Amino acid sequence: MKCLSALLFFFVSCILNVNAQNFEYGKLTGEDLDLKNIVLDSNANAMVIREFGTSSMRLDDVAGRMTIDFEYHVKIKIFNKNGFGSGNIIIPRRVYSDNEDEIKELKATTIAFIDGKVVRAELDKKNVFTERKNKYTVLTKFTMPNLTEGCIIEYSYRMILPSIFNFKSWDFQSDIPKLHSEYIAVIPALYNYNASLRGGRKLTSDKAELQKNCFRAGGYDADCSKLTYIMKNVPAFVEEEYMTSPDNFRSAIYYELSDYHTWNGGKKNVTKTWKDVDYELTSDKSFGTQMKRKDIFKDILPEILKNTTDELSKAQAIYSYIKKSIRRNGFIGIYSETNIKNALETHTGNTGDINLALIGALSAADLDVDAVILSTRANGTVNTLYPVISDFNYVIAKVNIGTESYLLDATEPLMPFGLLPLHCINGQGRVVNLKKPSYWYDIKASQKDLTRYTLNAELTNDGMIKGQLTTYSSGYSGLIKRMKIKAANSVEEFVEKLDEQMPRISISKHDIQNLDSLDNPLIEVYDIEMKSYDDVNKDQLFFNPFFINRTEKNPFNLNERTYPVDFGAIREERVSIFIKLPNSYTITDKPKDIAMSLEDNGGKYMNTSMVEGDTFISQQVLQLSKPIYEPEEYLSLKEFYSRLIQLQKTDVVFKKNK
Known part of the structure; x- marks a missing residue:
């Protein structure tokens, strides 16, 4: 950073004695070979046995500025073929205006136990590739050699970071579980960082030690803080629907430079008001x-x-x-x-x-x-x-x-x-x-995400349901639908694709209104035909009234979710179905009328069905009255959807009059 340049030229030497608790590279133990996924997660396809990192500052004599020296070392057990993805390594590197993070001393080894023998395969540096993700990020990528079920992969590297504003962060949690994750940060007392631990998990241990006279600047000695963080038995972080950035919730530690002291005793604030x-x-x-x-x-x-x-x-x-x-x-x-x-x-x-x-x-x-x-x-x-x-x-x-x-x-x-x-x-x-x-x-959504479906139809004597389906979409539903229509180049092409996606339903006529009137609901009117029965002369006919935008799968499947469910906006969906029946049929069974609610007015689902004269009527209302549900509300939301899905499996039974 520019504000540090005056200080940096006064650094005479920088010696940081990290004394890091790293583990020996390439050493195999019986525990490593015998490790099973049931130790931490029986569903795990791969697991980190041990992970170690350390960061410290040093003076780049050539550039005349401070850098951060980061070392990383990890050993991972691959349990099965589904875990081979953990052997595809991606190391992000930040690009600055005049420099970028630099990787050095990269080595990687796959260790397998085949026919009673230990077989090692070393990474060929020719198979290490660089990919520019965007103008701010470069990716170093490689695939571990000779992956087999039960193998152990191990790799390590050094990274030189030419910016000290963000001291190197550390992710304790990833998409696979970890038995042991350890990070050591050695920070000269001249520098004050704001540190924050994110995620819902607590550290197994953390320790701060004073290292005397480890840092020399401008002819003066300075002490350092050696900060050791350990987290053990860390479950995999599983991403689910309706969440913001995973970085908000994964267990990790982040640093930002607050201020630093100059060689002559002055103080410079980096964190501004x-x-x-x-x-x-x-x-x-x-x-x-x-x-x-x-x-x-x-x-x-x-x-x-x-x-x-x-x-x-x-x-x-x-x-x-x-x-x-x-x-x-x-x-x-x-x-x-x-x-x-x-x-x-x-x-x-x-x-x-x-x-x-x-x-x-x-x-x-x-x-x-x-x-x-x-x-x-x-x-x-x-x-x-x-x-x-x-x-x-x-x-x-x-x-x-x-x-x-x-x-x-x-x-x-x-x-x-x-x-x-x-x-x-x-x-x-x-x-x-x-x-x-x-x-x-x-920053909140100014409109409710609202969709309303109305079907007016009749069951004909040839087993067809014919009628008109009208859909009203506003808020984000209207936006998404308009984007799909525009992406299809024309309304006709959109309707054609929609027809192809519904094999049981045929669209014979369409009318889409307010496509360019963005402040009004998008209205879709379709004349449809649906083949329901091959033989309407049976004594009983079964009909599922939940065929419009039916919830097939529960989006919430975790036993525990440590981060909020974030829909972004209040949601409401209404479905009204009116089907005129032939005179020869009556209803003998139907889904139970139900009204279930989430706690604290968080939402509700209601379903009613009845027969008025010769018309079967089904009404559904799904309301999610909060844009965000906290982790302690997760299990209720999960159960709410489970009950909704079970109800929507229930059929209406039409019985033929004799």
Whole structure:
């Protein structure tokens, strides 16, 4: 970092005595060979026997700056063929503006016990590949040689990190269980880091030791803290549906540099106050300067606003214009990549270009607008205790009209006004104003995710159910459906694919309404035919009324979930079925009417069915009244879905009158 450069040239020497508790490479024990997956997880296909890492600081004499020296060593038992995936190794390396993380001393060995003999296969360095994931990350990849069931793989490496702001983090938990995970961090007393332990598991042990005179800077000796963290018998982290970034919940330790002391006794703060960050952002030419660019909209605003009558219609017109004018280029960020003028001229830009242009245009129209920086769901949560700009990777607009505030993201052309993409719904964002102090703001879905199905049909004498199915979709359901239709190039192609996906149902006619009226529900009307029975003259006919968007599989299958269930928005689904029966049939059995609820008004499911005259009527309502369910609510939610699935297996029985 630039702020450290003055200090670094005064370092004379740096000697860190780590005394790490590493284990011997390539040594095999009887316990390793005899290890079974029942020790920790009987379903495990592979398991970490032992994992060790250590990080320390050293002076790079050539570059004249401090680096972090990270060493990693792991031994893994492969139980069966399904565990071979653990032999595909990927090591992420961060790319900086003028450098990148560097891997050294990589070695990898597969150890198998074949016909009473130990057989070792060493990794050929020619089979190590580098892949650029994006402009910020490079992947070092290789596959362990000669994988067999029951083998043990072992590899180690050193990594040199040219940035000390984020001291090397450590993941205690991964997608396979671990018997022993140990990490040692040796940090000079000159440096203060904010450390945070994430995840729901506790450390088995942690120890802090003082190392005297381990660090020499500017002719002065400094002590070090040797921090040892151990976690044993760590279960695999299993990802399930409806969650934000796994990094939020995996057991791991993270560090961020807070401050450091210079050789002459001075102190430099790295962790800034929000006042400092506000000034940094608003004066940044790629952020605050772009928010101020009212001038580039001066000539085009009259045309954009020609049919508007009030502030809300002005905001809606500008939002629509920016969505159509700038196409996202695939990159996200809080900063403009070039500038918003260039983005408007080339009709392309990153998410920062698009939404900073939106903010500039709204401001040019004299509307009260702020920027909101946030972290997307895949990026993880932000630290609200102290400012860490690197936590944020997205910017949106907040326009205030009367007593209402609308959060806007113009990067998705099909997004209704006031609704954010689901990837933005992730806790809190920070509102940045050009003149006022910033503040935290809850990022929530502004609309309920609502779907409503209505089927009006009749059972004919030839065993066909014929009628009209009407679907109303709003909120995220409407957005997803519009995206599918647009992806199919035409409505006709979409309906054709939909027809192919439903082998029992044939669509003879369709009418899709409000496709481009994004603020209204999307309406789909289909004339359908469904072959239900080959022989309607049987004494009994069985019919399952839960064929519309039926829940086939419980999305929640863990015995315990240590992280929340995050739907992102309140959900509601209603299904109404009206089927006129031939005069010759009556109903003798049907699913039981049911009403079940989640605790604390968390949601409900109701189903009723009846016969009125010659018409069978089935009504279903599923409501999930909270966007987020905490881990302690998980088992109730799991049972809720299990009961719903069991009910939907129940048939209606039609009996022929004699």
